Amino acid sequence: MFWSIVLSLAACQGGQHPPPPVAAAPEPAPEPAPEPAPEPALEPALEPALEPAPEPGVTSDPVAEAMHHRFELLSEVRDHVIQGRLEEAKARAAALANIHEEQLPAEGWRPWLERIDAGATRIAEAGDLLEAARGVGRLAQACGGCHAAHDGGPSLEGAEGIPPQQWDEGQNMALHRWSVDWMWLGLITPDADAWQRGAHALDDKPMVFRFEGEPPPTHRPQLEQLVYVVAGLALQAAPEERGEVLGQLIATCAECHDGR
Secondary structure, three states: OOOOOEEOOOOOOOOOOOOOOEEOOOOOOOOOOOOOOOOOOOOOOOOOOOOOOOOOOOOOOHHHHHHHHHHHHHHHHHHHHHOOOHHHHHHHHHHHHOOOOOOOOOOOOHHHHHHHHHHHHHHHOOOOHHHHHHHHHHHHHHHHHHHHHOOOOOOOOOHHHOOOOOOOOOOHHHHHHHHHHHHHHHHHOOOHHHHHHHHHHHHOOOOOOOOOOOOOOOOHHHHHHHHHHHHHHHHHOOHHHHHHHHHHHHHHHHHHHHOO
């Protein structure tokens, strides 16, 4: 909006009437600014692929794809059990039990898959976290047995470059998780060195317990002590006993988390 500026005399002089007000010439209107050019439309971001696409002419391995799917589901079952989420664990176990890969050859594979399906069904029907945790350990042992029988399974290539877990005094949960992950890989792969690496780290427990001195009725100090007792058992466990030991360890974690 433009305003006119009015000039007037402050007072009358000699009885003369003041001259009429003179309006100042309006200021010239500025030229309209050019409208900004529209920005080019952005291309939608592509979601990163979880796995590299197969090369042209190369067919992906249906056996590997099926096993990766089973491994992902079993890992989710384990994590839900550790966190004390029984219903979620049972739901994922039911999904695992309902996988039926028609493309897999029957010879050599079918007995192992039947054993894995039966183990997943038992977890899906577990009445409590302890039963589910033991089922997870046994099922992981079955996966490792299948991998050993077929000279396959996940590779730990490059895993040795992972540095030892560092933790601050009292921050013991990070050590627990790191150790369980290594024992888990040692059981699934199967790889004795990976199992021993996790068990050794957990057995060399920090001198200060996180829950030391907590007043009753909490039972966490006893559970944390039990974690390290099980770690000692893991160091001495024979290969065929490791599934039971891992199940006991997961059950201890679950009991602590379920009581939060």
